[in-house]
Amino acid sequence: MAAQDRSNPDEGDVYLIFILESVPIETINEVLEKxxxxxxxYLxxxxxxxxxxxxxxxxxxETPVSPDWSSPYIGKDIRQVATIVEHVPDPLNRQHFAVLDLAVYRQTRKVMIYKIVGEEPQGIPCTAEEVSxxxxxxxxxxxxxxxxRWREKGLSL
Known part of the structure; x- marks a missing residue:
């Protein structure tokens, strides 16, 4: 199991990845596999x-994801997702989460990683391979x- 920061109870071992738009199941499987x-x-x-x-x-x-799976979060925004994340139960992480933005992924092969800092979710792109x-x-x-570095120089994770 992943090494959790036990001094911070919000640093759970499992991270949610949200789908906020229509994304092909094949793409979701690809990201989870990478x-x-x-x-x-499987983190x-x-x-x-x-x-x-x-x-x-x-x-x-674990993959493969069922072909009938659909996200209940389609149409939600990042702040709404952050509010959900802040209240999830263990073993889920309450500070960090990921979002599979189809346009970003198709263009750069990156997933957005977010950290909730104060009340503000901050996002940085990260390659699907390095998300975990x-x-x-x-x-x-x-x-x-x-x-x-992301804000000033556009350097992703």
Whole structure:
């Protein structure tokens, strides 16, 4: 299991990935697989009502995702998602989450990683392969610096 920052109860081991628009299941599977292949763990949990409420499953969503799956969050915005994330149960992380933005992914092969800082969600693109590494702590501890580099220089994770 992932190394959790036990000094901060909001730093859970499993990270939600939200789908806020229509995204082909093949693309969702591709992102989940790339993330899994880098660490060998399923750390991204596809956000839906059942997956958020599930306290028994310690890991993320395994592929393949059912072809009938659909996101209940289509049409929501990042602030609405951040409010949901702040109130999720363990073992879900209440500070960091991911969003699969189809246009960003098709153009750059990157997923948006967010951290809730104060009440403001801050997002930085990250390659699908490195999402789990980042969320495991590879770069999570340097968020402020990464955020500054993204805003000032356009450097993604």
């Amino acid at each position: 993330s899994h292949n880098e660490t060998g763990e 991204l949990r596809l956000a839906d009502n059942g997956s958020i409420a599930d306290r028994e499953t310690p890991l993320g969503t 590494l980042h969320l495991l702590g590879y770069d999570r501890g340097t968020w402020a610096e990464s955020w500054r």
